[in-house]
Amino acid sequence: MAQSGDPPRLRQYVAARARLVGSGLVVGLVLGGLGTAGWTLYTGDVRSSEATVFALGALVFGFGLLGWSGSILAGRGIEAMQEHMGTRSNWTERDSRRAMARLCGGGGGIMVGTSVVAALL
Amino acid sequence: MSTDTETRGTLGRLRASPFLADLLTNRLAVVGLTIILGMAAVAIYARVTYDLGALAGSQLGTEIADRAPPGWLGPAPANQQLFGTDAAARDIYKRSLYGAWLALKFGTITVGTSTTVGVGLGIIAAYYGDVTDNVIMRTMDVLLAFPPLLLALALVAIFPRDLGLWRAVVALVLVYTPRFARVVRGAALKVLEDEYVDATVALGATDPRVLVRHILPNTLAPITVQSTLNFGLAIIDLAALSFLGFGAQAGTPSWGLMLSRGVENGLLTGEWWLSFFPGLFLAITVLGFNLLGDGMRDALDPRMRDAID
Amino acid sequence: MNWTQFLFRLAEPVVPPRFVIKRLLLLIPVLFGVASVVFAILHLAPGDPAVIIAGQRASAEQLEQIRVELGLRRPLWEQYLTFLWDAARFDFGQSYSISRGNSVRSVISDRLPITLELAIYGQAAGILLGLPLGIISAVKQDSLTDHVTRIGALTGISVPIFWSGPLLILLFSTYLDVFPTSGRIASTLFLPDTWTLFGRELPLTGMITVDTILLGNTEAFLSAAHHLFLPAVVIGVYSTALISRMMRSSMLEVIRQDYIRTARAKGQGAKITLMKHGFRNALIPVVTVIGIQFGTLLGGAVLTETVFGINGMGLTIVTAIGVSDYPVVQGTVLTFALLFTLVNLFVDVTYSYLDPRIQQ
Numbered sequence: 001m002a003q004s005g006d007p008p009r010l011r012q013y014v015a016a017r018a019r020l021v022g023s024g025l026v027v028g029l030v031l032g033g034l035g036t037a038g039w040t041l042y043t044g045d046v047r048s049s050e051a052t053v054f055a056l057g058a059l060v061f062g063f064g065l066l067g068w069s070g071s072i073l074a075g076r077g078i079e080a081m082q083e084h085m086g087t088r089s090n091w092t093e094r095d096s097r098r099a100m101a102r103l104c105g106g107g108g109g110i111m112v113g114t115s116v117v118a119a120l121l
Numbered sequence: 122m123s124t125d126t127e128t129r130g131t132l133g134r135l136r137a138s139p140f141l142a143d144l145l146t147n148r149l150a151v152v153g154l155t156i157i158l159g160m161a162a163v164a165i166y167a168r169v170t171y172d173l174g175a176l177a178g179s180q181l182g183t184e185i186a187d188r189a190p191p192g193w194l195g196p197a198p199a200n201q202q203l204f205g206t207d208a209a210a211r212d213i214y215k216r217s218l219y220g221a222w223l224a225l226k227f228g229t230i231t232v233g234t235s236t237t238v239g240v241g242l243g244i245i246a247a248y249y250g251d252v253t254d255n256v257i258m259r260t261m262d263v264l265l266a267f268p269p270l271l272l273a274l275a276l277v278a279i280f281p282r283d284l285g286l287w288r289a290v291v292a293l294v295l296v297y298t299p300r301f302a303r304v305v306r307g308a309a310l311k312v313l314e315d316e317y318v319d320a321t322v323a324l325g326a327t328d329p330r331v332l333v334r335h336i337l338p339n340t341l342a343p344i345t346v347q348s349t350l351n352f353g354l355a356i357i358d359l360a361a362l363s364f365l366g367f368g369a370q371a372g373t374p375s376w377g378l379m380l381s382r383g384v385e386n387g388l389l390t391g392e393w394w395l396s397f398f399p400g401l402f403l404a405i406t407v408l409g410f411n412l413l414g415d416g417m418r419d420a421l422d423p424r425m426r427d428a429i430d
Numbered sequence: 431m432n433w434t435q436f437l438f439r440l441a442e443p444v445v446p447p448r449f450v451i452k453r454l455l456l457l458i459p460v461l462f463g464v465a466s467v468v469f470a471i472l473h474l475a476p477g478d479p480a481v482i483i484a485g486q487r488a489s490a491e492q493l494e495q496i497r498v499e500l501g502l503r504r505p506l507w508e509q510y511l512t513f514l515w516d517a518a519r520f521d522f523g524q525s526y527s528i529s530r531g532n533s534v535r536s537v538i539s540d541r542l543p544i545t546l547e548l549a550i551y552g553q554a555a556g557i558l559l560g561l562p563l564g565i566i567s568a569v570k571q572d573s574l575t576d577h578v579t580r581i582g583a584l585t586g587i588s589v590p591i592f593w594s595g596p597l598l599i600l601l602f603s604t605y606l607d608v609f610p611t612s613g614r615i616a617s618t619l620f621l622p623d624t625w626t627l628f629g630r631e632l633p634l635t636g637m638i639t640v641d642t643i644l645l646g647n648t649e650a651f652l653s654a655a656h657h658l659f660l661p662a663v664v665i666g667v668y669s670t671a672l673i674s675r676m677m678r679s680s681m682l683e684v685i686r687q688d689y690i691r692t693a694r695a696k697g698q699g700a701k702i703t704l705m706k707h708g709f710r711n712a713l714i715p716v717v718t719v720i721g722i723q724f725g726t727l728l729g730g731a732v733l734t735e736t737v738f739g740i741n742g743m744g745l746t747i748v749t750a751i752g753v754s755d756y757p758v759v760q761g762t763v764l765t766f767a768l769l770f771t772l773v774n775l776f777v778d779v780t781y782s783y784l785d786p787r788i789q790q
Contacts (some may be wrong), residue, residue: 060471062465065460066464099256103256149581279475400592410582411588
């Protein structure tokens with residue numbers, strides 16, 4: 001947990017997480033924007049393509065959010081159970097959380113990207 | 122029981138492993154296999170002999186009575202059907218046999234597709250590791266966390282209605298793929314731990330070559346077990362979706378749909394044959410796959426066993 | 431010492447409150463995650479909500495008016511945020527068709543207890559029968575008992591609920607007429623909305639076997655139990671089969687492990703060894719598995735309700751998907767997801783009690 005009385009550490013804490021989500025966000029922005037533009041070229045209907053791409057973005061975002069909270073919820077349990085059962089697996093809560101944070105960023109990016117492109121078109 | 126794989130090649134490895142021997146001594150697995158082969162014979166017979174259009178169409182208005190009990194019960198009228206007829210005067214015997222064809226066909230498509238996709242994802246995740254592994258497997262984990270039938274229901278709601286049974290197939294493929302990915306990844310990691318893969322890579326083998334020649338054959342056993350167990354599940358889930366009205370289109374002689382019509386038309390009036398026979402076929406088929414799958418799992422190398430749920 | 435102090439005493443050394451609070455807070459992102467997925471499903475699903483509400487014959491102006499009323503003409507990000515806000519307050523508007531004019535919230539609060547009751551009986555049967563069966567089967571591996579239990583469990587998971595259910599109805603209701611075919615209570619009996627405890631009026635739970643006991647109405651309780659018997663048997667057998675299979679394999683796993691052998695070598699009796707080391711350790715994966723299995727049980731409840739015509743969440747979601755009643759679909763899916771998460775949260779806490787290493 002971050003300590004609020006400690007600015008450098010807080011900045012570090014936030015920056016690390018922002019980078020993780022941000023990398024996903026950028027990819028999502030591009031994907032969402034291109035997706036909407038491409039879909040519109042194909043169908044000729046901005047409104048429906050925006051709706052489809054936006055919904056896909058919401059799906060990815062929601063999926064990531066579920067996975068993120070899920071890995072914290074069950075993460076330690078899974079790690080301990082695998083250790084307990086002697087199963088060799090390199091599943092860790094940390095990896096799972098990070099992958100899901102990226103996915104969340106990506107989903108958010110798609111939603112923003114499609115909204116911006118649809119507004120421009 | 123662990124196998125020291127001295128022999129090379131898939132066949133040699135199979136022969137050397139106690140997997141086959143154990144499997145044959147396991148009588149339940151043999152019973153399961155017999156059931157499956159028998160059902161497959163029934164399916165092919167029905168596919169060759171009967172015409173789907175004739176089985177699907179209503180026979181009301183012909184000389185065949187509707188909701189007639191099985192012919193061997195009570196006084197015999199002029200035309201008898203072995204399993205009786207349903208509310209549209211269709212022959213339940215022929216429809217049940219044809220149901221075997223539909224169940225095995227769509228079961229094979231569902232399991233085959235999810236195995237192929239899952240195996241691909243699992244091996245790629247295990248071999249490349251790192252970010253690839255994380256993105257693939259964590260996504261699979263989230264899919265695995267959803268209750269299977271409820272996830273399938275939610276997915277079915279997205280697809281257009283006119284897809285019929287394909288709608289259920291696609292939903293179930295999405296539900297099952299993560300299981301295969303997980304099993305295969307676990308098995309592949311164990312193969313990668315063995316030194317000879319490192320040795321082949323050191324000798325200059327390229328990625329696809331290592332994946333196909335060394336990792337895939339060694340993960341075949343757990344894949345087969347998982348596929349067999351999942352086959353039973355797939356048949357039951359496809360029938361469940363049809364039963365709930367999200368699978369086969371009206372008239373199709375699928376077991377799930379026949380059961381749903383049986384509940385609708387024969388439950389309160391005591392026409393038990395409407396639901397009894399299709400359900401019996403369904404339960405026996407699923408039991409066959411579960412018996413075989415269980416036996417195979419017991420015969421499997423314990424190192425691989427714990428990856429299968 | 432009063433009750434609260436006692437309860438805290440009881441909970442304190444085993445599961446720290448911080449552990450529980452952190453997990454409860456995680457329910458918020460879970461809710462938003464599910465809500466986003468539901469939003470996506472709604473917008474990807476075929477069919478125009480306006481047509482569903484107004485019918486095929488509605489004029490273009492009527493349809494347009496409904497779309498504006500539903501907010502479908504606003505920008506998507508605005509629709510999305512509104513939807514999340516509504517989901518947070520558990521407000522999904524009104525049902526389009528299956529319970530037209532009623533709020534989704536009231537539909538769910540009517541029907542959730544019905545499904546919960548069924549699921550609880552199923553889960554209870556699974557735990558009370560399935561766990562012991564699985565343990566016996568593992569301990570007496572390869573004995574006759576083991577074989578019978580295994581084949582029984584295998585049959586139990588192979589026989590679909592939508593076949594065993596109708597057959598039981600046919601045999602016991604239609605032919606023998608000893609159980610009712612559907613419904614939850616005799617149609618001649620009416621239950622009040624509230625019950626009284628020490629002169630205070632309290633709302634009823636909606637679980638009919640519980641309510642009739644709270645009301646002290648023996649006749650109604652017997653009727654409710656009579657109605658619930660067959661569905662409970664169907665789902666109970668299914669859940670017993672599932673849990674006994676899992677318990678057997680995880681118990682075998684534990685027995686194979688070294689420390690049991692060590693304990694035996696030290697001269698402890700077989701039974702004591704098993705109870706002291708085996709059970710507790712075998713319980714860890716089983717508790718997790720019960721949580722995961724609860725999802726399968728909910729799927730079983732959907733089928734059971736459809737077969738027995740019990741108007742719970744399962745039948746509601748199936749009907750709502752069938753007629754594209756999206757507000758109801760959203761509400762029920764979200765409720766199922768929250769229920770599933772809550773059960774797993776409970777499992778997680780139990781689990782950390784069994785294996786304190788997890789709390790860290």
